[in-house]
Amino acid sequence: MTETQVKGPQAPDRQARRNNASASARSAHVTVIRPATNWPRLDLGELWRFKELLAIFIWRDLKVRYKQTVIGGVWAIFQPVFTALVYTLIFGKFAKFPSGNLPYPVFAFSGVLAWQYFNASLNVASGSLLGNVPLVTRVYFPRLLLPIAGVLTPLIDLMLALVVLVALIAWFHTWPGPAVVLAPFFILLALVTALGSSLILSALNVRYRDVQYVIPVFMQVLPFLSGVPYSLDGAPAKWQWLLSLNPITGVIAGWRWTVLDGPQPVPGQLAVSAGVALTLFVIGVAYFRRSEPRFADTI
Amino acid sequence: MPPAVAVEGISKQYRIGQMQPAYGTLRDSLVHGVKRLRSGHLHEPAETIWALRDVSFEAQEGEVIGIIGPNGAGKSTLLKILTRITSPTEGRAEIRGRVGSLLEVGTGFHPELTGRENVFLNGSILGMTRGEIARNFDAIIEFSGVEKFIDTPVKRYSSGMFVRLAFSVAAHFEPEIMIVDEVLAVGDADFQRRSLGRMEDIGDSGRTVLFVSHNLQGILQLCDRTILLKDGRIERHGPTPDVVAYYEQETMGTGPELVWSDPATAPGNDLARLQSVRVVDEDGRTSGTLDVRRPVGIEIAFEVLREGWPIVPKVKLYDQHWAICFNAIDVSPRWHEPTPPGEYVATSWIPPNLLNEGRHQVDADVVTIASPKLIPHASVHQAVAFHVYDPAEGDSARGTFQGQWRGVVRPLLEWTCEER
Numbered sequence: 049m050t051e052t053q054v055k056g057p058q059a060p061d062r063q064a065r066r067n068n069a070s071a072s073a074r075s076a077h078v079t080v081i082r083p084a085t086n087w088p089r090l091d092l093g094e095l096w097r098f099k100e101l102l103a104i105f106i107w108r109d110l111k112v113r114y115k116q117t118v119i120g121g122v123w124a125i126f127q128p129v130f131t132a133l134v135y136t137l138i139f140g141k142f143a144k145f146p147s148g149n150l151p152y153p154v155f156a157f158s159g160v161l162a163w164q165y166f167n168a169s170l171n172v173a174s175g176s177l178l179g180n181v182p183l184v185t186r187v188y189f190p191r192l193l194l195p196i197a198g199v200l201t202p203l204i205d206l207m208l209a210l211v212v213l214v215a216l217i218a219w220f221h222t223w224p225g226p227a228v229v230l231a232p233f234f235i236l237l238a239l240v241t242a243l244g245s246s247l248i249l250s251a252l253n254v255r256y257r258d259v260q261y262v263i264p265v266f267m268q269v270l271p272f273l274s275g276v277p278y279s280l281d282g283a284p285a286k287w288q289w290l291l292s293l294n295p296i297t298g299v300i301a302g303w304r305w306t307v308l309d310g311p312q313p314v315p316g317q318l319a320v321s322a323g324v325a326l327t328l329f330v331i332g333v334a335y336f337r338r339s340e341p342r343f344a345d346t347i
Numbered sequence: 348m349p350p351a352v353a354v355e356g357i358s359k360q361y362r363i364g365q366m367q368p369a370y371g372t373l374r375d376s377l378v379h380g381v382k383r384l385r386s387g388h389l390h391e392p393a394e395t396i397w398a399l400r401d402v403s404f405e406a407q408e409g410e411v412i413g414i415i416g417p418n419g420a421g422k423s424t425l426l427k428i429l430t431r432i433t434s435p436t437e438g439r440a441e442i443r444g445r446v447g448s449l450l451e452v453g454t455g456f457h458p459e460l461t462g463r464e465n466v467f468l469n470g471s472i473l474g475m476t477r478g479e480i481a482r483n484f485d486a487i488i489e490f491s492g493v494e495k496f497i498d499t500p501v502k503r504y505s506s507g508m509f510v511r512l513a514f515s516v517a518a519h520f521e522p523e524i525m526i527v528d529e530v531l532a533v534g535d536a537d538f539q540r541r542s543l544g545r546m547e548d549i550g551d552s553g554r555t556v557l558f559v560s561h562n563l564q565g566i567l568q569l570c571d572r573t574i575l576l577k578d579g580r581i582e583r584h585g586p587t588p589d590v591v592a593y594y595e596q597e598t599m600g601t602g603p604e605l606v607w608s609d610p611a612t613a614p615g616n617d618l619a620r621l622q623s624v625r626v627v628d629e630d631g632r633t634s635g636t637l638d639v640r641r642p643v644g645i646e647i648a649f650e651v652l653r654e655g656w657p658i659v660p661k662v663k664l665y666d667q668h669w670a671i672c673f674n675a676i677d678v679s680p681r682w683h684e685p686t687p688p689g690e691y692v693a694t695s696w697i698p699p700n701l702l703n704e705g706r707h708q709v710d711a712d713v714v715t716i717a718s719p720k721l722i723p724h725a726s727v728h729q730a731v732a733f734h735v736y737d738p739a740e741g742d743s744a745r746g747t748f749q750g751q752w753r754g755v756v757r758p759l760l761e762w763t764c765e766e767r
Contacts, residue, residue, distance in 0.1 A: 081357075081431060081440040104471040108457060108464075115459045115500075186454045187472055188431035188446075341434040344427065345361065 084341035090333060094190055101189055105197035109172070110204060124205035125212055128164050132157035135277050145278035148311055151220045155304065158213060159276040162303040165206045166238045166296055167267055173198030173246030174263060177254050177343060185344050192336065195246045199239050206235070213307065227306045234302040241295040241325040247332030251339040254347045275300050281311060292317035295325040349443060351524055351555040352406040352429070357438035359424050359579075363394040398424040400579040401438070406557065408443075408523075411550040413570030413587055414559045415594055420576040422559045426526055429557065444523025444555075447474055453513030458502035462493055462512055465501050469516045483519040491515035518545050524555045544749045547739070563591050564704055567636065567736035591734060592635025595706060601732040603635035610650070615713075615725035619658045619686075622648040624711040624730040627694065639704060639737040639744075639757070643697040649713050649725065651686045656715045658686040658724065660693040663710040666703060670755050676714070700744050700759035703752065708732045 095102075114120040132153065139145040140152035147155040176194035177184060184191065217223060224231075253259040271277065274296040280288060291297045292314075298321025304310035399421040406412050414422050427433045429440060430448045455472040456465050466487055470480040480487075488494050491512040493504070501509055527546065546569055550556055560566055566573055566587060573590040575583040583590045596602030603626040607613035613620045627644040628634045637643050647660045659682045664672040675695055711730040715722045737743050744759040745752050 077444075079431070079442040079446065081428060081435065081442070083436055083438070084434040100477055101471050104468060108460070108468055111464060112457060112459050183455050183472065185432065187448070189472070344433045 086338065088337040088340070090337065091190070095192060098189055098193055102193050102197055102200075105193060106201050109197065109201045121208055124208040128157065128160045128209050129212060131164070132160045135160065139277045146282055148279045148281060150222060150304070150308055150310055154213075154216045154220045154222055154308060155279075155310075156277065157216055158304055158308055159300050161206060161209055161213060162234065162238060162299055163271050163274065163276045163296070164209075165202050165235065166242050166299065168202035168205065169199040169239065169242035170246055170249075170267070171263065172201060173242060174249035174253060175260060176246070177250045177347065178257075178260070181347055184347055191340050191343060192247075192333075195243060195250050195336075198246060199243045203235075203239075217308065222308050224307050225309045227309070227312070229306075231303065231306040234299050234306060237295060237302070237322060237325055238299045240329050241299070244325060244328030244330075244332040247336040248328075251336045251343075254339065254343050270294075270296060273297070279311075288314070288317060289320070292320045293324055295321040295328070297321060298325075348408065349441075350405040351408040351410070351443050352404075352440070352557070353442075354405070354429070354440045355403050355438055357399055357402045357425070357428060357435045357440060358397060359399040359421075359428060359433070360395050360397050360436040363396060397579050399428070399435070402576070402579075402581055403438075404574060404581065404584060406555050408555055409553045410572065411556040411558060411570045413566040413573035413590075414557060414576060415561070415563065415566060415573060415590070416576035416582075417598065421579040422576055423528065424579075425576070426528055426557070426559060430526055442524060445474060446524045446526060447517075447520045447522030448526040449517050449528065452517050453509065456501060456509070456513060459500055461500055462488075462497040462504070465512070466516055469513065470520070473517060473520050474522065475520055479521075487512075487515045487519050490518065522554070524557070525549055526557045526559075528559045547749065563595070563706075563734065564736065567591055567734070568739050588634070588636030588734075588736070591736075595732065595734060596635060599706075599732065601708065601729050603731055603733050604633045605727070605730050613725075614727050615649075615652075618652060618656055619713045619724040620650045620652060621711065621713065621725045621727060622650055622690070624648075624709070624727065626709070626731050626733040634733065636734045636736060639702065639735050640699050640742065642699050643702065643733065643735070644694045645697070645709055645711070645731070646692060646694040647711050647713070648690070648692045650690050651688045654685050654687055656685055657682050658713050659716060660691075660695070661712040661714050661721070662695050663712070664697075664702075665708045665710075666755050667705040667707070669708075672702065672707070672755050676716070701756055702735045703754050703757040704735050704737050706732060706734045 114123060117123065119126075135156040136153045140147070140156065145152075173195040176198040177191065180194055183189075183194075249259050249263065273291065273294055275291075280291060280297065280301070283291065298313065298318050301310075301313040302318060305312050402421070402425060404412075414425065416422055424433075426448070428435050429442065430446060453469065455469050457468060460468060466484065467477070467480055471477065475483075488497055491508075491514075493508050493512050496504065496508065501512070504512070546556070546558065546565075550569055556569075558566065558570055570587045572585065573583075573587040574581055575590050575594050583593050592603060604623070605625075606623040607621060610620060610622075613622065615621055623646075625633050625646040625648075626635065626637070627646050628637060629642050629644070631644070645662045645664075647662070649658070649660065651658050659676050661674065661676045663674045666672050677693060677695070708729050709731045710726070710728050712721075712726040713724050714726075715724065737745060739745065739747075739749060741747050744757045
């Protein structure tokens with residue numbers, strides 16, 4: 049029965065395709081394939097060439113996240129609001145945790161916002177390779193795009209939830225001072241920390257699936273070490289230096305300082321946090337790039 | 348003009364462990380590490396295999412190169428290296444131009460997204476720019492035939508719709524170098540026909556194509572040159588018909604030529620004995636792959652040892668499904684008389700445009716006709732084999748049709764047609 053020509057949809061216009069082909073021929077470049085080295089280059093130029101794919105990954109993750117939900121993006125606001133509410137009731141009203149001179153609800157919500165951004169970034173980015181196995185084993189692109197997309201996507205949720213923060217600030221009259229211009233810097237610090245750790249964790253996760261079980265345990269403890277539900281100002285100075293080794297401590301304190309006009313963090317402690325974050329980032333990039341050639345073979 | 352693809356001494360080594368379940372747990376590694384420390388062997392030699400060994404070739408711009416070989420020969424590994432999914436252990440390759448791969452259509456499709464969204468997602472993943480996708484969007488949708496469901500999540504698509512849309516996106520990607528792995532093996536007959544047609548278009552449009560397939564018919568139809576990989580090495584590299592013939596002889600054990608150099612072991616009796624059987628083209632050259640539009644000669648050389656009987660050469664031809672195409676004997680009057688002793692070479696000519704495409708096996712006999720019986724003197728089952736292929740240039744019995752063509756034979760008939 050297959051002898052008869054089945055009338056199918058028309059083939060695309062050949063001439064049009066030829067034209068496309070000659071247009072892309074002009075952009076031809078030479079790709080050199082050679083064995084993986086122990087010290088691969090970062091190759092920012094290549095990352096830049098793939099910027100459209102990065103945008104597509106972010107767009108895909110946003111699209112998929114709230115498909116088949118009724119309230120969609122509102123969930124991005126609901127989650128931190130609910131967490132802050134629980135904190136306020138339990139830690140604020142009942143346990144009377146210190147919140148400096150700030151009203152506890154706005155203190156908690158601002159901390160939760162920054163924390164949830166970090167938490168979401170780390171979770172998405174560290175699982176990004178395992179979450180895209182078909183892509184990793186079938187198509188080439190710089191694998192760095194996946195964890196990078198993982199830490200950029202939650203920024204959108206953060207933006208949405210900022211509306212609530214502004215409303216709370218207006219309600220409690222805790223308007224920020226001029227330091228507010230530095231606020232993005234602390235989100236950037238959270239981003240660099242999340243990306244640096246995710247690069248290590250996602251690459252480890254390719255070989256050792258244990259990583260995905262360790263992360264949630266660790267992330268349950270971390271808010272309390274980072275001063276999310278309470279202020280760490282009361283802690284002895286030498287402990288504060290130790291705590292600042294955790295970059296998220298710097299993120300939370302700095303964020304409250306800039307958006308709520310909270311107490312200014314000690315610059316030296318901020319520098320330690322930033323230094324640790326940058327070190328994590330550099331180690332992460334190096335480890336990731338070095339493991340990258342083996343991802344498709346081991347995942 | 349430098350070649351579009353230049354591969355120099357590419358090798359790929361796998362640790363055996365990597366080929367097995369691909370990951371271990373952290374505990375396994377720790378336990379293993381402690382064991383190694385205690386036994387004092389820090390660098391335990393891992394068991395390794397070479398999936399590819401010293402593979403070199405070049406493809407000029409516009410060439411269509413086939414890559415064939417048994418399972419595990421390293422075909423997929425080679426493609427994975429050329430598409431940069433994995434890196435080689437040794438060697439170097441240079442590729443001029445954008446590389447597109449059809450390793451698997453639909454890579455990156457997300458079930459929750461609509462057809463429209465997936466076209467953009469999949470196109471970007473394949474390497475198209477957003478502008479290219481937007482320009483080709485209408486053509487992609489039309490080719491796929493799923494216009495009505497383009498804003499429906501693809502998880503609600505039938506598998507046929509899904510494959511059509513996925514293939515359609517890939518078919519509109521226009522890289523300079525196309526790497527194709529076995530796409531012709533999926534989908535229904537119509538889909539296979541269209542993908543083969545599409546592959547032909549790609550070849551015609553001056554693109555460089557590396558085409559991996561087990562479908563030797565498709566390879567013969569599309570590829571100028573073919574590389575045969577075996578155990579990770581290039582076993583043969585040359586014009587497609589030669590390489591395919593060699594490969595078929597290697598794997599099936601039967602080739603286009605069979606010669607008995609020692610008369611003592613040659614099949615036969617005290618009357619007649621076979622010397623050789625060959626498949627020849629019209630110029631008399633031994634050939635294992637023949638163009639469907641050319642005649643095929645089956646040459647039987649035999650020796651008559653004593654006079655007494657009329658000795659007649661006979662061939663029996665099977666197609667690839669082991670259906671008997673025909674039996675044939677030489678009916679000329681010269682075989683009516685008892686055959687004088689001596690050496691004879693008889694060739695039967697199968698006319699052009701008679702056999703269908705595919706592999707054919709030949710039984711060669713010398714017999715005496717004693718109706719209603721044939722008395723065999725020498726008889727060899729599956730003496731030789733050859734492969735008939737159609738370059739599909741439009742002047743064979745399939746015309747411009749690209750798809751599967753059934754039938755034991757495929758004659759080019761004369762048609763008459765009158766308007767009433």
